[in-house]
Amino acid sequence: MSPDPDASMPARIGILISGRGSNMIAIADAVRDGRIPNAEIAVVISDQANAAGLVKAKELGLETQVIERRGRKRAEHDREIVAALQARQVDLICLAGYMRILSNVFLDAFRGRILNIHPSLLPLFPGLDPQKQALDQKARQSGCTVHFVDETLDGGPVIAQRIVTILETDTVESLSARILTEEHKLYPEAVAQVLSDNRKG
Numbered sequence: 676m677s678p679d680p681d682a683s684m685p686a687r688i689g690i691l692i693s694g695r696g697s698n699m700i701a702i703a704d705a706v707r708d709g710r711i712p713n714a715e716i717a718v719v720i721s722d723q724a725n726a727a728g729l730v731k732a733k734e735l736g737l738e739t740q741v742i743e744r745r746g747r748k749r750a751e752h753d754r755e756i757v758a759a760l761q762a763r764q765v766d767l768i769c770l771a772g773y774m775r776i777l778s779n780v781f782l783d784a785f786r787g788r789i790l791n792i793h794p795s796l797l798p799l800f801p802g803l804d805p806q807k808q809a810l811d812q813k814a815r816q817s818g819c820t821v822h823f824v825d826e827t828l829d830g831g832p833v834i835a836q837r838i839v840t841i842l843e844t845d846t847v848e849s850l851s852a853r854i855l856t857e858e859h860k861l862y863p864e865a866v867a868q869v870l871s872d873n874r875k876g
């Protein structure tokens with residue numbers, strides 16, 4: 676995943692979270708059981724000191740770091756995160772419920788190497804509350820998308836998607852839960868695909 680990847684070395688993944696961290700766990704599980712081959716989690720970084728995902732990451736034996744966003748300008752905050760990722764020689768970054776939009780400082784440092792997961796079939800329903808957007812629009816289906824992160828809001832190139840059928844009885848909670856189940860399958864698959872593509876050059 677580095678510009679000149681050494682296929683014999685495990686790819687080093689950095690995961691950014693702000694909250695629950697269930698996608699972080701899904702990726703960590705997939706690394707551990709070989710569904711994401713030849714990779715390791717270098718660090719889990721949270722911009723929130725009280726993120727529940729931090730506790731889970733520690734339970735999994737992963738290295739964690741808190742880089743709090745509170746009161747800090749985005750570029751300055753991102754500079755510190757970039758430095759932490761570079762210090763650990765991270766090749767690929769997975770945003771997993773990371774709730775701050777990245778500045779150009781971050782994008783320029785890791786262009787083409789930052790992935791995000793979003794709970795809708797992008798380009799439909801970008802931004803906040805995509806499950807509510809889908810229900811409000813009376814959509815028949817929604818789902819989840821893993822995409823590369825660029826300057827646009829949830830608009831970077833799509834890597835993989837999964838469809839979830841919307842039921843008449845669905846609430847935001849029930850739809851979110853069914854989409855989340857699919858997210859936990861899709862994100863590891865997409866990470867494995869990107870790492871494999873990059874190894875092939």
Ligand code: GRF
Pocket residue numbers: 692694695696697698699728771772773792793794855858
């Ligand atoms: C997920 O629905 C993800 O798609 C969105 O934020 C949520 C994060 O959940 N970006 P978790 O922290 O991974 O449990």
